[in-house]
Amino acid sequence: MSVSVKSASMVRVGRHYKVGVDDMVVEVADEALSDAGWRKPDAIVVSSVVYPRLSGQSDLASYVASSLGFQGVSAVAVEAGEASGLAAAMTAARLAAEGRRVLLVGVDKLSDAPSSVIYKVLKGVYHMGSDGWYMISHSAIPGLLADLYMSSYGVDRNTLSYWPALMHSHAKLNPYAMLRFAVNPEAVASAMPVAKPLTMLDSFPLGDGAAAITLAPAGDGGGIATLAAVESAVGPMTVAHADDPLDMPAVRAAWGKVKSATGVNSVDVMEIHDSYTIMAMLILEALGLSERGKAAEQVALGKFSQGGEGPLANPSGGLKARGHPVGATGVYMLAELALQLAGSFPGVRVDGARSGLAVGINAHGSTAYSALLVSSN
Amino acid sequence: MVRDTVIQWRARLSRYRLVGGKCRECQKAFYPRVKSCPYCGSRSVDDVELPRVGRLVAYTAVYSVESEARSGSPVVVGLVDLGVARVVSEITDVADPDKLERGSQVEAVFRKLYEDGDEGVIVYGVKFRPRR
Numbered sequence: 001m002s003v004s005v006k007s008a009s010m011v012r013v014g015r016h017y018k019v020g021v022d023d024m025v026v027e028v029a030d031e032a033l034s035d036a037g038w039r040k041p042d043a044i045v046v047s048s049v050v051y052p053r054l055s056g057q058s059d060l061a062s063y064v065a066s067s068l069g070f071q072g073v074s075a076v077a078v079e080a081g082e083a084s085g086l087a088a089a090m091t092a093a094r095l096a097a098e099g100r101r102v103l104l105v106g107v108d109k110l111s112d113a114p115s116s117v118i119y120k121v122l123k124g125v126y127h128m129g130s131d132g133w134y135m136i137s138h139s140a141i142p143g144l145l146a147d148l149y150m151s152s153y154g155v156d157r158n159t160l161s162y163w164p165a166l167m168h169s170h171a172k173l174n175p176y177a178m179l180r181f182a183v184n185p186e187a188v189a190s191a192m193p194v195a196k197p198l199t200m201l202d203s204f205p206l207g208d209g210a211a212a213i214t215l216a217p218a219g220d221g222g223g224i225a226t227l228a229a230v231e232s233a234v235g236p237m238t239v240a241h242a243d244d245p246l247d248m249p250a251v252r253a254a255w256g257k258v259k260s261a262t263g264v265n266s267v268d269v270m271e272i273h274d275s276y277t278i279m280a281m282l283i284l285e286a287l288g289l290s291e292r293g294k295a296a297e298q299v300a301l302g303k304f305s306q307g308g309e310g311p312l313a314n315p316s317g318g319l320k321a322r323g324h325p326v327g328a329t330g331v332y333m334l335a336e337l338a339l340q341l342a343g344s345f346p347g348v349r350v351d352g353a354r355s356g357l358a359v360g361i362n363a364h365g366s367t368a369y370s371a372l373l374v375s376s377n
Numbered sequence: 378m379v380r381d382t383v384i385q386w387r388a389r390l391s392r393y394r395l396v397g398g399k400c401r402e403c404q405k406a407f408y409p410r411v412k413s414c415p416y417c418g419s420r421s422v423d424d425v426e427l428p429r430v431g432r433l434v435a436y437t438a439v440y441s442v443e444s445e446a447r448s449g450s451p452v453v454v455g456l457v458d459l460g461v462a463r464v465v466s467e468i469t470d471v472a473d474p475d476k477l478e479r480g481s482q483v484e485a486v487f488r489k490l491y492e493d494g495d496e497g498v499i500v501y502g503v504k505f506r507p508r509r
Contacts, residue, residue: 120443130409131465133385133392133490133502135439135446140454141465143437148456151435151479193451194441196474203441239456240463241407241415245435 001230001261003096004223005373006214007035008335013178013209013323015111021051022067024210025107029068032103032212041214042100043074047088048327049081051109053121064105074100081125081362082275083232085211085330086369090230096215106331107210118206122326125363127238139203141239141364142276143195149246149278150197153293157197161188162300163277164201164320171317174347176332178207178323185300194276202277202320209325211332223376224342225356227334228264230371231257237366246293248286250368251359255287258357258370267372268353269340270311271333273361274318283359284313306348311357315340315348333358334371341375382498390424392502395485397462399425406461429485430508431459438474445491457483457505470506482508 009031011024033041046061057063061075074095080087085106092104110118122138131141149155165185171177183201191199215227235250236242259265272287274280281295289310290298298304304313316322316336319329337356339345358371390396391409399406400414401421407414410424438451446452453468469488471477483505490500 114444116442116444116447119441120445123443129388129411130391133388133500134454134465134467134504135443135449135452135491136454136465137439137441137443137446137452139441140437140439140452143439144435144454144456144465147437147479148435192440193438195437195439195454196451197437200441236415238465240465245456 001093001097002218003093003227004216004218004220004376005225005227005338006216006223007032008213008224008338009035010176010211010332010335011209012176013207013325016208017111021107021109024208025064025105026068028210028212029103029105032214036214038101038214040070041073041103043095043102044070045088045092045095045102045104046075046077047084047106047331048077048108049079049084050118050121050326051107054109054112080367082273082326083330083360083362083367083369084327085333086230086358086360086371087232087330089330089334089371090232090369092215093227093230096217099217102215103212104215104331105210105212106328108325108327109208110206110325111208115206131238131240139195139198139276142278143198144239145245145282145364146198146276146278149281152246155293155296157189158185159296159300160202160277160281161185163274163280163296164188166299166305167274167314167318167320170315170348171321174317174322177317177321178205179317179321198276198278204275204319204324207323207325209323209328209332211328211335213331213335213338225338225373226376228372228374229258229261230369231261232367232369233257234367235365239364246282248282248361248365248368250365251283251286251361254368254370255359258372262372264355264372264374267311267355267357269315269337269350270357270359271314271316271336272318272359274314274320275324279361280318282365283361287359312350315345315350330358330360330369333360334373337373341373382493382496385500393487395427395429395503396424397427398422408462408464427462428459431457431483431505433468433477433479433481433483434458434463435479436468436477453477455483455505467504468506469504477507484508
């Protein structure tokens, strides 16, 4: 399975009170379709998580296709919690590989309700048949994992603070990022607590977003990048069932499937799911890019930053600072990587990048998706 | 958003009495009870009441709480090792979360979990508290 990414478009992540899902979709869809030179796609795949639960709208894909005036197209919505965007890409890529011109849209609205309501909706990414009986919100499990990480590996709080600082330094240059300002590592530990030891500066802002890419069969010619593979694997639904809660077997398995499908074993740039600082650390370690318990220290020493060792991590600013409009996040990752490989990402750029990896997870890694993009030329 | 009272009623045994499952094939225990083993996929699973005393593996105090917990912030949540299985639970009766100790003993107590916002049904279940 290898399909061509013809175009990519995004709106800036933010609290867009005056704009609804329909208008945000029109904006990204029109730009992506126009850049692809299509009037209308054969199929639309839609990813959204919070909006359908707040609005009560089912069959959001038909709603979106219909509001775009695309009667007659195939439309399907895909949901896999926080990994929805890449799950939708898995479906979209296979529809494109069968010969269709596909519009993949990720859209979500987190500013339509107070944060406590959003946290209640987002708690649903965890095991609702046990952990969800309790007031775990969205951040309790990451808080537990950060506590366990620090005590198991002897990592201190301040060592974890370099990740958010790196993300903010990237987001500052990304016009599509929600939080475009620098943050000092020293400020992270003393910020407002979210789930101790994690603070507000370890977690994503609640923002709205929409992103779209167009996908066509590989033989179609042109395109800004090639989507070489999208794979996924399921892990334990609760950290209580994990043999080792600090391991993310699903991330390793999904990346393993991509490696065996493509023969590619390393990449130049990546966008990974750093909903909380701890998640980035666990993903870097599960990908084999850091030894267990060492990711935070390596980030503090400059690994994964521009000019540093290892693939550049999250030139977008990541979920931390670009934002995490939940259902749209995976599509942002793909759009950003496609633009990176085309040399036209309007922020921190990896010169001459030939390959990019998107890693999305739900919750603590109850599922993981891995998408590999390679340069088209 | 509707909390489904029937869903919560169905899970009462697990919630009230810490009933989990134990797999006859891989011998692992887990919580809550289900008819298939989440570790090996076996369908040979027996109900088992889990120990009510365990060890606090990790904990957190949650400040970014969901709507129903706004009056109870911060909510203390722990990963509790019961020996045969681990559970995620609220840790209750904690005056100062900063004084909790990792590795300390915690015991199960029967508590109110939340009130169903729409139906007014009070949902009860097990929480853990520091053992004195």
